[in-house]
Amino acid sequence: MMLEPPVFLTVDWWAMGAVIALSVGVMLLLLLEFIPSKPNSSRSAVLSLLILGAAAYSVFRVRDAKRALFDGMLIHDGFTVFFTLLFLGVAAVAVLLSWDYVKRMRINQSEYYALLLSSTLGMIIMAASNDLITIFLGLELMSLALYVLVGFQRNRLDSNEAAMKYFLLGAFASGFLLYGIALLYGATGTTNLGRMAAFLAGSPLLGNPLLVAGSMLLLVGFAFKVAAVPFHMWTPDAYEGAPTTVTGYMSVGAKAAGFAALLRVVLLALADLQADWKPILTWIAILTMTVGNVTALLQNNLKRMLAYSSIAHAGYVLIALVAGGRDGASAALFYLAVYSLMNLGAFGVLALMGRGADERVLMSDLAGLGFRQPILGLAMAIFMISLGGIPPTAGFMGKLYVFSVAVKANLIPLVIVGVINSVISIFYYLRVTVAMYMQEPRGEPVPVSWTVPGTVGILIALALTLWWGVQAQALLVQAQKSVLGML
């Protein structure tokens, strides 16, 4: 009889490379604190970039492999690779944007970057999970780090308030999620997504209240994380109170991670429960888009406006989810990648506004920016145009893809709600360009804290936003390939 090798030895360590690199990296970042340094040193940021680079390298090395790890708890496939690279890229841009911002705001650097990377680690685990338990682990790792990051400026009252709200509501959502997992486990006898799908396929239990209640609770938990209406209440406050770079990072990272897990759960494990969740997700999508966009119209604080806009964008991704199947999944992937860069770029511009420790993020603070700071203004204008879905920018391609899979799935009414919403959204995105190009500042114009790393971060986001708007083929193919192994 052959002796089976122990499970952990069969693991492809390269496939785990990103997780290992980040775990070790976080510890290194914390240890670095023991070596004294100048107060304005950039070593934590540099080390973070190196860690992210190492993680990206190891994933990239095995990008075409498909492996189940740790007895199917984690899975390494195209989907995992896509999201891992996305999270690493987003984190890298976030590090660049934070580089001088954290110094300006007197934020403790090594802890900041350590928390940033731990939440990235959580996101990667969420995307790589093939089991409800690991999804929950990743989600908690990500969320706990973000709760702290949101409240990082502990001498600012609104930052405290934001962290408190985010934490309390987040804890509730985790509870819902866990309860849903428990019910699903009770109904199906497994937490593994693949086995759950196999159990449900053609099962007579499909109408079982336990199953339905479990999956609905699961949806509630995820809807909270991706900030879908009516579970979005925390978003504007948390986004407003958090340091701007953190807001940018969580508005794209946490959302994409939530969708990554949701996609796997809904389209893989619960695919046979479609009849139950499709109508619900349809209504959530409609509400999310409409409430997000209409409320964003009224905001004068750009962080709040972008918070509502990010809620609306979750609605567009939900359209892709409702369309379902491989098409829907790849459209969601594409949209999330595009959304991540343009939204992060917009927050990057906001992070440069103001000097010293004061943040200037009101609509009126942008007045005249377009001509005073042509490059910054142009970048912001392009991010806004892209968020509004106007060609030739990536945002248009994202919407085109999402709407096209929905038309293919014959969801014309939902698509019409979607396009009407994107017209509504144009109004508030235009307000930003109106302020930047068509209004003069009242009083002293707001100074801008130019920095090289921040500019590099914005330019990376800008370049990709434009490039994917003009030539999106590579990303399209990647998004389509990435879901092949999964579904």
Next chain:
Amino acid sequence: MTFPWLSTIVFFPLAGAAVTVLLPKGREGLIRAWATIVAVAEVAIALPLWWRHDPRLGMQFVESRSWLPAFGANYSLGVDGISVLLVLLTVVLTAIAVVGAYAAVEKRAREFYACLLALEAGMLGTFLATDVLLFYVFWEAMLVPMYLLIGVWGGPRRIYAAVKFFLYTMAGSVLMLVAILWLYFLQRSFTGVPSFALEAFYRMPILPVTQTWLFLAFAVAFAIKVPMFPFHTWLPDAHVEAPTAGSVILAAVLLKMGTYGFVRFAMPLFPIASAELTPWIIGLSIIGIWYGALVAMVQPDLKKLVAYSSVSHLGFCMLGLFAMNTQGFTGSLLQMLNHGVSTGALFLLVGVIYERRHTRLISDFGGLWKPLPVFATIFLVVMLSSIGLPGTNGFVGEFLVLLGAFRTNPWWAALAAVGVILSAVYMLWMFQRVVFGPVTHVENENLKDLSWRERLVFVPLLILIFWMGVAPQPFIDRAEPALNRTLALMRSRAIASGKMSAANQALPDAWPMQPPPPAQEGSRR
């Protein structure tokens, strides 16, 4: 691989715009000179289309490159008899607008000219794209520079007007996007090959019920742009607030994108729906002709008057198109060109006196003939061409449109002809109050007449007015074969689509078109 001529035409102004932004700040002279060089060079690049284009052939100088193979979308451009004239109109009018804006742009000339040139690229792309997705990209992308032109360099209510312009156009076109996607999947299930090529869409019969929905989605987008009667409210705002160059481009070219959309996309793709909805569209066109003229009559503001006259004139274009015969189509296309030339010139003229007096109210003028004889003469010619006096371009277009309308339904022609009279009323009355009579305001006595630059701007426009008025045949020869092909395409598609419907009843009654004149080459008048 042949030289990508059409791509050069589209992207040369964009490259010029990019360079403009990099020019040193504050060197107005240099910036103007550069913008002028780019715009004139663009005319030189595009002008050979006039004689190298062969009207007997379909799409020419075709370029096609793979763009998004995952969708089956191609970067493909082509030009035929319909787009060739509109392209030439665009490049000529843009060059005129660039030169005409020398004095009017007081601030941020760099950004102004960059926007103007980028806008030109967007418009040319819209006319030249033969891939529907590419068309849509240009159609929407072009909104941004126009929005900035109105919003940054416009009048006191510029922000309101700019945002309104953007939202109206956007609201119409997103539904068109849904329709395009619907068509795309229809085409894909029909042939099995994903494609956004217009040719592929042309080859596919569509059920009449589907046609109606798709036609409505396309028609709303184009009707807003034209603008047809209930969708026109953005136009007066945009025109009044836009700077002169913006108004010229808006009137001369942008509105034509709507009518072009009808003749290139909405009508040939959905002929049965077009035929069924003809009464509605004709009704709205005639209301537009009347309404535009009546409202123009009572405007105190010159620019607003011209803006409403545009609504009226574009009503004629739509009437000609939906008469669905050779004369109507040809007249409509000529009317598009005429309106571009005449209304462009009118906006320039209003700009000229606005620069001198900083007012556009009719009541602030009077007796301009005395201080401004050259201005008044040009104004007279342009005004008469806008009315459609025989011998000027306006007459040919309107006459053909009315002829075409009469062939389909005499009542339409009769009702629309009243609009011609009304246009004479508002134009002549306005002209009388502005130019004739004694000089009623002292400020007007010492106004300077047109400078050499300003005269130069009007020369090509006046030449076009008389050329197209006296000898329109070269223009007709270029466009008519393509228009007849479009008509034939509509007919064959209507028959093919009609066969699809099980009942097959919609066809005989709802199809008003007569067979084309068989061997007769063109229809000479």
